Amino acid sequence: MNLSLSYSNTRLHRIAVSVFFFIAGLTFASWASRIPDIKTKLQLTEAGLGAVLFALPVGQLVSLPLSGWLTSRFGSRQMLIGAAIMFPLTLLLLALAATTWQLIAALFFFGLWANLINIAMNTQAVGVEKMYGRSIMASFHGLWSLAGFTGAAIGSLFVSADISPLLHFSIVCALTGLLVFTFYKNTLPNSFESNGAQPLFVKPDRRILMLGLIAFCCMVCEGAMADWSGVYFQKVVQTPVAYTTLGFVAFMGTMATGRFLGDKLVTKFGVKNILQISGVLIAAGLMTLVLLPFTATAIAGCLLVGFGVSCVVPVIFSLAGKSTGMSPGLALAAVSTISFLGFLIGPPLIGFIAQAASLRWSFTIIAALGFGTTLLAGKVKTV
Numbered sequence: 001m002n003l004s005l006s007y008s009n010t011r012l013h014r015i016a017v018s019v020f021f022f023i024a025g026l027t028f029a030s031w032a033s034r035i036p037d038i039k040t041k042l043q044l045t046e047a048g049l050g051a052v053l054f055a056l057p058v059g060q061l062v063s064l065p066l067s068g069w070l071t072s073r074f075g076s077r078q079m080l081i082g083a084a085i086m087f088p089l090t091l092l093l094l095a096l097a098a099t100t101w102q103l104i105a106a107l108f109f110f111g112l113w114a115n116l117i118n119i120a121m122n123t124q125a126v127g128v129e130k131m132y133g134r135s136i137m138a139s140f141h142g143l144w145s146l147a148g149f150t151g152a153a154i155g156s157l158f159v160s161a162d163i164s165p166l167l168h169f170s171i172v173c174a175l176t177g178l179l180v181f182t183f184y185k186n187t188l189p190n191s192f193e194s195n196g197a198q199p200l201f202v203k204p205d206r207r208i209l210m211l212g213l214i215a216f217c218c219m220v221c222e223g224a225m226a227d228w229s230g231v232y233f234q235k236v237v238q239t240p241v242a243y244t245t246l247g248f249v250a251f252m253g254t255m256a257t258g259r260f261l262g263d264k265l266v267t268k269f270g271v272k273n274i275l276q277i278s279g280v281l282i283a284a285g286l287m288t289l290v291l292l293p294f295t296a297t298a299i300a301g302c303l304l305v306g307f308g309v310s311c312v313v314p315v316i317f318s319l320a321g322k323s324t325g326m327s328p329g330l331a332l333a334a335v336s337t338i339s340f341l342g343f344l345i346g347p348p349l350i351g352f353i354a355q356a357a358s359l360r361w362s363f364t365i366i367a368a369l370g371f372g373t374t375l376l377a378g379k380v381k382t383v
Contacts, residue, residue: 010131016186017124018143020084023176024117025147027088029252030172031110032148032226033155033245034095034165036234042100046231046359050351053227055104057347059111060340067119068333076123077187081180083117088176091169115336122332126321127188137318138262138311145256145310152252156245208331210379211316212338214275217372218312219342221282224366225251225305227347228359232289236359237298246295250302258310266315272377274311279374281308286367290360305370312373313339342369 039049071079090113093106125140151172158168229247233239239246266274285304288297320335350362 012186016183019183020121021140021143022147025144026151029148029151033152036230047351047355050348053347055107056111059108060115063112063115064337067116068330076120080120084180087113088173095166095169135263138259138314141314142259149252149256152249160242212335214376215316215339216342219339220346221370222309223346236293247302250299251306254303254306255310258307262311275377276374278308278312282370283367290363
């Protein structure tokens with residue numbers, strides 16, 4: 001009876017934490033699906049959009065040390081609940097932005113809340129994974145990707161129906177608020193963490209640095225797909241306006257699928273092999289977009305990139321969360337600090353190169369960075 005009750009509680013924790021991954025993915029994808037509309041509304045050039053998008057990862061980067069410390073000091077549960085409320089609400093500020101500077105400010109706070117929910121929910125996921133005693137991290141990230149696919153599909157539907165970003169984002173806020181209210185009680189209590197006095201800054205060891213660099217290469221590509229796939233389909237592939245989100249929908253769909261299969265694939269083939277294959281798929285998908293910029297082949301390229309990035313971050317975060325020298329919150333923050341530099345560099349890099357040369361050249365450079373996942377994976381210590 002006690003074993004049954006314990007298993008039931010463990011499952012409830014897993015479901016609740018999964019819901020918060022869904023909230024995070026739905027919120028981010030809702031923003032990403034409306035970037036072309038907001039770009040048009042504010043009459044931004046490619047370089048201008050790249051500069052504006054810089055604000056989101058800046059917000060993430062600025063908050064990284066503080067997020068890890070807050071999660072370790074006060075507990076991931078409180079941080080998770082607060083961020084899950086504020087992250088979707090910031091969508092309304094993005095929709096209401098009437099000037100470039102207002103959009104930059106809103107994106108900064110959007111990035112700040114995105115990072116806090118990221119650190120808190122992954123800390124919770126590490127705790128649930130320990131309770132199960134086996135790899136389940138990819139399935140949590142699979143829920144994030146499924147939510148991203150759902151958010152992209154809803155965004156595509158709303159774009160084709162000419163529904164405004166403000167109404168779209170208001171519906172998302174109402175839905176996520178309901179989910180937080182329903183599931184917050186079943187998140188893990190703070191007692192599972194090693195709280196207490198925690199330093200604000202901790203120097204990461206070589207292993208954490210390597211994990212961060214691998215995630216960096218992947219997240220440059222993930223950020224490129226989130227921020228620029230719609231614009232790429234609009235400018236290079238030249239699809240009708242109603243179909244500009246097809247690439248992002250395809251990308252999110254295969255990323256979700258890959259993550260739900262990820263735990264079994266990692267168990268069967270091993271961490272290093274999966275990471276190396278992932279880098280090859282990322283580079284191949286992006287080069288398909290560059291060399292064959294037609295609707296069908298471009299969608300196929302997005303499908304490959306989605307499969308490629310699917311397992312990298314879950315594997316890296318799982319390894320980081322098992323660090324013996326740092327608390328899970330601080331270890332995840334250290335890896336995220338390095339990896340989210342990919343989001344910091346990627347969007348403006350694409351915009352500036354596109355302005356100077358073309359979007360196709362931008363995606364070629366991003367493909368080379370994606371292949372870095374393969375090159376670095378052979379050097380990572382998995383235990």
